[in-house]
Amino acid sequence: xxxxxxxxIASFFAIALIAAACGGSDSDSGSSDTASSSDTETAxxxxxxxxxxxxxxxxxxxxxxxxxxxxxxxxxxxDLIIGLEAEATGLRPWEDxxxxxxxxxxxxxxxxxxxxxxxxxxxxxxxxxxxxxEDFTEWTFNLVEGVTFHNGKSxxxxxxxxxxxxxxxxxxxxxxxxxxxxxEVVAVDDTTVKYVLGSSHSAFPSFLVQxxxxxxxxxxxxxxxxxxxxxxxxxxxAFMMDKRDLDNETIVVRNPDYWMSDSDGNQLPYLDSVTFRxxxxxxxxxxxxxxGTTNAMQTLRQGTIRDARSSKEDGADITLLEFQxxxxxxxxxxxxxxxxxxxRVRTGLTRMNxxxxxxxxxGGTGISLPGTQWFSPDSAFYSEKVAAAWPxxxxxxxxxxxxxxxNDPERSDGRExxxxxxxxxxxxxxxxxxxxIQVIEQLWSSTGMIDVNVTNYDxxxxxxxxxxxPPDFMGSHGAHCWRWSSNNDPSTELNRQMAPHTLxxxxxxxxxxxxxxxxxxxxxxxxxxxxxxxxxxxxNFEERYALYEMVMMRIARDVPMWYSGHTATMxxxxxxxxxxNGWVLPDGxxxxxxxxxxxxxxxxxxx
Amino acid sequence: MSSAVRRFGKxxxxxxxxxxxxxxxxxxxxxxAIYSRLDRxxxxxxxxxxxxxxxFLFGEAKPVxxxxxxxxxxxxxxxxxxxxxLLHGSWVSLIVAATVVVFGLVFGGTIGAFVGYxxxxxxxxxxxxxxxILAFPPLVLLLALVAVYKVRxxxxxxxxxxxxxxxxxxxxxxxxxxxxxSREFIQAAEAIGTxxxxxxxxxxxxxxxxxxxxxxxxNAGFVIVVEGTLSYLGLSVQIPEPTWGxxxxxxxxxxxxxxxxxxxxxxxxxxxxxxxxxVGDWLQQRVAVRSSAL
Numbered sequence: 001x002x003x004x005x006x007x008x009i010a011s012f013f014a015i016a017l018i019a020a021a022c023g024g025s026d027s028d029s030g031s032s033d034t035a036s037s038s039d040t041e042t043a044x045x046x047x048x049x050x051x052x053x054x055x056x057x058x059x060x061x062x063x064x065x066x067x068x069x070x071x072x073x074x075x076x077x078x079d080l081i082i083g084l085e086a087e088a089t090g091l092r093p094w095e096d097x098x099x100x101x102x103x104x105x106x107x108x109x110x111x112x113x114x115x116x117x118x119x120x121x122x123x124x125x126x127x128x129x130x131x132x133x134e135d136f137t138e139w140t141f142n143l144v145e146g147v148t149f150h151n152g153k154s155x156x157x158x159x160x161x162x163x164x165x166x167x168x169x170x171x172x173x174x175x176x177x178x179x180x181x182x183x184e185v186v187a188v189d190d191t192t193v194k195y196v197l198g199s200s201h202s203a204f205p206s207f208l209v210q211x212x213x214x215x216x217x218x219x220x221x222x223x224x225x226x227x228x229x230x231x232x233x234x235x236x237x238a239f240m241m242d243k244r245d246l247d248n249e250t251i252v253v254r255n256p257d258y259w260m261s262d263s264d265g266n267q268l269p270y271l272d273s274v275t276f277r278x279x280x281x282x283x284x285x286x287x288x289x290x291x292g293t294t295n296a297m298q299t300l301r302q303g304t305i306r307d308a309r310s311s312k313e314d315g316a317d318i319t320l321l322e323f324q325x326x327x328x329x330x331x332x333x334x335x336x337x338x339x340x341x342x343x344r345v346r347t348g349l350t351r352m353n354x355x356x357x358x359x360x361x362x363g364g365t366g367i368s369l370p371g372t373q374w375f376s377p378d379s380a381f382y383s384e385k386v387a388a389a390w391p392x393x394x395x396x397x398x399x400x401x402x403x404x405x406x407n408d409p410e411r412s413d414g415r416e417x418x419x420x421x422x423x424x425x426x427x428x429x430x431x432x433x434x435x436x437i438q439v440i441e442q443l444w445s446s447t448g449m450i451d452v453n454v455t456n457y458d459x460x461x462x463x464x465x466x467x468x469x470p471p472d473f474m475g476s477h478g479a480h481c482w483r484w485s486s487n488n489d490p491s492t493e494l495n496r497q498m499a500p501h502t503l504x505x506x507x508x509x510x511x512x513x514x515x516x517x518x519x520x521x522x523x524x525x526x527x528x529x530x531x532x533x534x535x536x537x538x539x540n541f542e543e544r545y546a547l548y549e550m551v552m553m554r555i556a557r558d559v560p561m562w563y564s565g566h567t568a569t570m571x572x573x574x575x576x577x578x579x580x581n582g583w584v585l586p587d588g589x590x591x592x593x594x595x596x597x598x599x600x601x602x603x604x605x606x607x
Numbered sequence: 608m609s610s611a612v613r614r615f616g617k618x619x620x621x622x623x624x625x626x627x628x629x630x631x632x633x634x635x636x637x638x639x640a641i642y643s644r645l646d647r648x649x650x651x652x653x654x655x656x657x658x659x660x661x662x663f664l665f666g667e668a669k670p671v672x673x674x675x676x677x678x679x680x681x682x683x684x685x686x687x688x689x690x691x692x693l694l695h696g697s698w699v700s701l702i703v704a705a706t707v708v709v710f711g712l713v714f715g716g717t718i719g720a721f722v723g724y725x726x727x728x729x730x731x732x733x734x735x736x737x738x739x740i741l742a743f744p745p746l747v748l749l750l751a752l753v754a755v756y757k758v759r760x761x762x763x764x765x766x767x768x769x770x771x772x773x774x775x776x777x778x779x780x781x782x783x784x785x786x787x788x789s790r791e792f793i794q795a796a797e798a799i800g801t802x803x804x805x806x807x808x809x810x811x812x813x814x815x816x817x818x819x820x821x822x823x824x825x826n827a828g829f830v831i832v833v834e835g836t837l838s839y840l841g842l843s844v845q846i847p848e849p850t851w852g853x854x855x856x857x858x859x860x861x862x863x864x865x866x867x868x869x870x871x872x873x874x875x876x877x878x879x880x881x882x883x884x885x886v887g888d889w890l891q892q893r894v895a896v897r898s899s900a901l
Contacts, residue, residue, distance in 0.1 A: 283862065307863045357664050361685060363860065429841025431860040435684055438847050442661045442685075455759070456841050458750075 076266075078605040079273045080577065082598070083285040083297035087247050087278040090230035092222065093215035094163065094170030100298055100569070103211060103597045105276050108252050109150075110235035112214035113141060113160070114205050115591050120380060120487055122205045123585040126155070126216060126236070136200040136537065141208075143191045144586070147259040149218050150240040157187035162219035173212035175518070179496040180207045202539040206489035238269040238601030250276040260601060263584060270579070270604035283307070289572055290316055296573040296580065298596035302364030303432055305570045321571040321581040323596065326379050328371035329483040330563035331425075331440075334466075336474050336522045338413040339405060339421045346559040348401030349423070349450075349479065351394045352443045358564045361435040371563030373552040374485040374493070381490055381545060386552040391559060395443070402449045422451045424478030426465070429456040433481060436564060453478075466520045472502050473517035482520065483567060490548050491536045498532060498551075500524050521560035528554050569596035579603040626889045629882035636879055640698040643691075656688035658695045659847050671865050683854070683868045684861055692849035693875055699843070699850040700879065703765050703834045704827040710769035711826065715776020716819050720812050722777070723784030724803070734781070737774035745771045745833075749842060761844050764837070768830055779822055783815035817894040824887030828880040835876050851876045 088105055090096030098106060115125040127141040147155035164185040167173035182204075184196040197204060208214035216236055222229045231244045236259065239252035253273045260268045277294060279285040282304045288294045290311055299305060308320055333340040333349070340346060355370040362368065372390035375382040402421065409417055425441055427433040437454060444450045457465065466482070468475035485493050500506035501519035509526050528551050535547040555561070573580060580598035585591050591599065619627065643658075656678075662668035663686035672682045680689040722730040749767050756763070787793065788811060796806050837843040838852020846853060851872040858868030 283859070303860045310863065354664060360663075360670070429856075431856055434841070434846055434853075434857055435860070438685055439661065439664065441847060442659065442664060445659075446664075454846055456846065 081275040081294045083279045083294040091233045093211045094167045094173040098211045108239040109237040110215040113208035116209045136202045137197045139195040156190045157193035161187045176212045200537045203489035269601045302367045308572045323569045326485045327567040332482045332561040344401045344405045348398040350562040351398030361439045367568045368565030376566045383549045389556040424453045426455040427481035523560035629885040632882045639694040640701045643694040656691040658691040661685045696849040696851045700831045704830045706765035706769040707772040707830045708823040711776035715773040716780045719777040719780025720784045723781035741774045821891035828883035
């Protein structure tokens with residue numbers, strides 16, 4: 001008793017010290033690269049989704065046709081107010097973790113080197129074309145001419161060279177630099193830049209559609225005012241910063257010198273200004289749109305999509321742009337934490353995961369598709385073979401596996417034969433996730449063989465528990481809500497999450513120094529690693545498909561994670577607004593970022 | 608005993624109707640909380656549905672059903688019985704409120720009376736320390752304890768509220784003591800040589816207790832709201848344990864479909880807090896009359 005009281009008193013003073021320490025700091029509170037490179041199922045703070053890059057494929061409609069019509073009817077003027085799901089922690093591409101709300105703002109102010117097309121391939125933007133050497137270790141990009149930053153400075157190859165030192169150490173970009181194997185950026189001439197990699201990467205341009213590496217910023221201005229750049233970012237984008245009032249509104253205004261024109265030669269953008277308003281509550285954000293307080297809103301919640309659909313059916317004058325991307329939610333098992341180190345337990349728990357019920361609890365029935373792999377059925381990498389192999393819901397089979405484990409004298413958790421296993425099941429305290437986690441808890445607990453300890457921590461703490469601490473980054477989590485993947489090239493996600501999770505593991509397999517803190521499952525398979533490396537050594541799609549299929553088959557066998565459904569996202573917009581969901585790339589092809597992130601440089605009011 | 612019952616009966620009859628209704632509601636909540644605990648102890652032996660069971664997982668019911676014979680107050684988003692969850696949730700509110708009141712009356716009352724009567728350096732030091740505790744935001748402490756211990760249960764929540772509630776009681780007890788200690792009957796007791804501790808426990812504490820108790824009732828209502836707020840934010844006891852606050856939080860996502868999962872806990876919360884305030888106010892008025900008659 002005395003000891004408990006001492007602990008509480010000690011904690012009290014520890015908090016006071018921490019509070020004092022925090023209060024004394026005036027530095028920027030950007031997330032670390034490791035923490036921010038993770039991605040959890042709540043997706044309400046930036047840190048969780050920095051690298052889940054965000055491309056979604058349209059679930060419905062013919063994008064190409066719509067875009068062509070849009071361009072013909074476009075006209076200038078007007079202001080747009082967008083309700084975002086959160087405030088961005090910062091707008092520095094190399095430093096600040098960025099998810100859907102942040103990407104929406106960043107996309108208005110910054111251009112990227114290349115752009116994702118609606119079909120998932122990479123199209124031109126600031127770069128007109130590109131090529132690589134034979135072994136994919138050198139990539140040369142030709143850049144568009146006549147691009148200037150908002151401060152009048154010219155964008156050239158040297159701009160990208162100057163950005164590189166900041167990206168190498170940036171909290172947001174450093175992990176991507178490592179994942180890409182990028183070692184040097186060289187300006188061949190004013191409009192030609194060469195990226196030199198330490199190892200082959202056939203999908204390297206995929207990294208340049210993303211904020212941390214791909215967004216062009218003025219390194220000189222950023223160095224001169226490191227913190228201030230977040231409040232007053234300078235890019236080459238269609239809009240320039242006018243006012244940034246944190247947690248209230250951010251206003252960007254038309255860039256009169258923007259370099260892009262539409263297919264008729266009219267200079268972009270069409271809109272005079274865009275106002276971003278963070279409205280964290282899902283219902284309030286939708287109500288704001290319905291009442292006309294805002295003109296557009298984003299969401300990553302199935303329940304909100306359901307409510308927006310319902311409002312539209314009731315006559316609301318809104319257009320719903322839904323995306324069902326490759327991002328898949330669910331949870332992961334920490335293999336360092338017995339009994340989760342045993343594949344019987346992981347498979348058993350997964351087989352008892354009633355995905356349909358979880359999706360219903362999430363409010364996503366008829367909206368989200370159950371996941372069986374990192375790729376959605378819309379993806380070119382989706383595999384029916386993997387879908388068939390995934391340990392789908394079979395309650396009795398799951399119970400059987402758990403029964404085998406608890407009656408195994410060699411069980412890994414050190415408990416007596418027949419004794420229940422104990423599993424910590426954790427999610428951030430979002431109402432939607434709380435419902436989903438309780439479904440799983442009930443299913444597991446109902447076996448009578450599993451003591452489920454449900455926990456909820458705020459997003460940052462949730463990520464922190466999964467990440468763990470240096471030097472090993474093992475994580476102290478158990479079964480942990482999470483989500484993975486994106487519409488970008490599979491290598492951008494898989495390679496950094498399935499490398500050796502400690503230096504010791506790396507050394508054991510002769511991979512000295514190759515280590516990732518973002519292998520949150522602490523699951524390493526040398527064959528999987530070999531397949532992933534092979535997949536970035538070729539640009540032949542069939543070969544790559546086969547390799548990623550083998551990776552997914554191995555995941556289905558070893559089950560380091562479970563899936564709920566693919567993440568449905570939505571942009572709901574005033575029906576008089578057009579051009580936010582599909583747009584024309586400089587080569588005339590069509591782009592579509594998805595992930596509830598509107599592209600604003602070709603958006604316009606139709607009336 | 609019969610005298611106490613008679614006095615209570617007399618007091619009850621003297622209450623305004625609205626206070627009588629409030630008291631009956633509070634007795635109902637206390638009874639419901641105890642009943643729900645007995646139900647859990649005896650393994651659902653009592654006719655109350657399992658607050659955790661989700662029949663939709665086993666094809667037995669649909670989520671968010673309206674009131675029916677099987678579910679008097681309907682079901683929530685996971686098809687759980689709302690009534691059962693409300694009654695179980697009352698236990699959490701009650702324990703947290705009771706802990707604060709008990710800690711406040713026992714520790715706060717005693718410390719306040721002691722420093723108010725003895726005065727001197729002890730009083731200065733005590734009040735300064737309590738000022739520091741009062742300045743500390745309870746939410747930060749709670750978050751830190753959760754981070755340190757990775758556990759968030761009823762005991763921890765109740766203890767945090769209880770400890771952080773003490774300073775206010777100390778202040779009220781001290782202020783009341785300063786007033787009571789200057790009265791003639793205290794001076795008379797001192798004049799005849801009664802020991803100071805005896806005066807403290809026999810004369811002062813019994814006279815400040817009614818005022819403290821009246822405050823405690825109003826404070827309990829406030830604590831129930833704060834606990835509900837913490838639950839709403841997901842910072843109180845861990846799910847799936849039902850609380851009124853987390854029931855509101857879970858129900859708000861589907862508020863466009865049905866308001867019932869939010870309405871019931873909201874109603875219970877409101878009625879309980881209003882009842883505590885009404886009874887507390889009534890008691891305070893009686894105390895004021897009694898004090899002026901001293």
